[in-house]
Amino acid sequence: MTSIGIHDLAVATTHHVLDLAELAEATGVEPAKYHRGLGQEQMSFPAPDEDIVTMGASAAAPLLAEHGTDGIRSLLFATESGVDQSKAAGVFAHHLLGLPSTVRTVEFKQACYGGAAALQTALGIVARNPEERVLVIASDVARYELDGPAAPTQGAGAVAMLVSADPALLAIEPHSGVHTADIDDFWRPNDTTTPLVDGALSLQTYLDALLGSWGDLQAHGGPGVDEIDRFLYHQPFTKMARKAHAALFRHEDRPVDESALETSFLYNRQLGNSYTASLFVGLAALLDHDDDLAGRRLGLFSYGSGSVGEFLTGIVQSGYRERRRREATESVLAARVPLTVEEYRALHVSYTDDSDERETPRTTAAPFRFAGVRDRIRRYERTA
Numbered sequence: 001m002t003s004i005g006i007h008d009l010a011v012a013t014t015h016h017v018l019d020l021a022e023l024a025e026a027t028g029v030e031p032a033k034y035h036r037g038l039g040q041e042q043m044s045f046p047a048p049d050e051d052i053v054t055m056g057a058s059a060a061a062p063l064l065a066e067h068g069t070d071g072i073r074s075l076l077f078a079t080e081s082g083v084d085q086s087k088a089a090g091v092f093a094h095h096l097l098g099l100p101s102t103v104r105t106v107e108f109k110q111a112c113y114g115g116a117a118a119l120q121t122a123l124g125i126v127a128r129n130p131e132e133r134v135l136v137i138a139s140d141v142a143r144y145e146l147d148g149p150a151a152p153t154q155g156a157g158a159v160a161m162l163v164s165a166d167p168a169l170l171a172i173e174p175h176s177g178v179h180t181a182d183i184d185d186f187w188r189p190n191d192t193t194t195p196l197v198d199g200a201l202s203l204q205t206y207l208d209a210l211l212g213s214w215g216d217l218q219a220h221g222g223p224g225v226d227e228i229d230r231f232l233y234h235q236p237f238t239k240m241a242r243k244a245h246a247a248l249f250r251h252e253d254r255p256v257d258e259s260a261l262e263t264s265f266l267y268n269r270q271l272g273n274s275y276t277a278s279l280f281v282g283l284a285a286l287l288d289h290d291d292d293l294a295g296r297r298l299g300l301f302s303y304g305s306g307s308v309g310e311f312l313t314g315i316v317q318s319g320y321r322e323r324r325r326r327e328a329t330e331s332v333l334a335a336r337v338p339l340t341v342e343e344y345r346a347l348h349v350s351y352t353d354d355s356d357e358r359e360t361p362r363t364t365a366a367p368f369r370f371a372g373v374r375d376r377i378r379r380y381e382r383t384a
């Protein structure tokens, strides 16, 4: 049977970054709470002319430049920070990327789980017709209430993945474990720009979904813990992945070995939470920095509050080292322009601006920008 999975993957983020040591100092918190307690160093923050569309298109552009558009008939855009209640953010990205009209475009939503849901759907489309390729974009801006307890777990980022038969990076295996439970741990009513969160409940329901989906994977003949070489978890903050790994290994009566986890934190520690993209940013970091992955099995756990969890597994392909994009990802992270805490606060407040007519200042150095709103219509443009 043909293998299907992730052929190529690219990461994009925002123009700005806030150092959490500065946020800690400004709010009278010990920096160690953010650095060690949450496992976070920095968080990406969008300029006024950036959003999920510009980040998503920026992540996808290098994939299309390299592989062309032949065979792509679907663009699946996962996000929980949608810019419109009706129109899919992917339709804006479709235009910016110059995709043919013969590409269907749709938005996926179930909190942070949307990225894994889009990936699963892409696998199904390619299984039906292995000549098709699917462009999956997961893009989010994680913004919580200013100065609330969740503020240090904000962030932003996007991942674009080309899903195809005979993938060069990761062949996803057919069995997965899923877990859905109607829980109010994190949600965002239609009239709010920041989510409501029950932090303590969200930590517990994440772990419940992990063990629930793991149990389902086992019930469907999936691999056991000893047959998985590296574990990747959704990273709302990197410490959460440590908690998840410990819970899974305790459940399986195994000593907890965290050694390989750290590699998957390298980008998320600097990006913060990127919701739908977060798990795949962790995958990018692992592939980019671990040279001993060929033929190895990865376990990937996606969690979306509300809640849905899924545990997937995949086999890293032998040529993955030639396909990875470490330099590009490191340079977008290094190029971010630091914000002072005052600038961050001002930008945070400005995001509630929903006026019918506005022009955004030209700030981003990314290939696409959000130009503002005219006649209540969002306008996007290329920067070059």
Ligand code: HMG
Pocket (backbone or CB within 6 Å): 030, 032, 033, 034, 036, 037, 038, 080, 110, 111, 112, 113, 149, 150, 151, 152, 153, 186, 197, 198, 199, 200, 202, 203, 206, 234, 235, 236, 237, 239, 240, 273, 275, 303, 304, 305
């Ligand atoms: P909090 O109340 O600020 O933090 O909220 P805390 O007091 O629980 O401390 C956090 C950790 O720092 C603790 O570590 C402390 O001990 C430690 P732990 O005991 O848990 O291992 N700590 C220190 N460490 C070193 N030096 C110190 C120090 N002080 C304290 N001086 C919370 C934390 C995560 C709840 C909050 O930030 C929050 O609500 N975040 C948003 C919700 C979230 O991220 N939940 C995660 C699971 S749900 C999920 O992943 C889905 C999500 O991505 C959304 C979606 O699906 O769409 C969020």
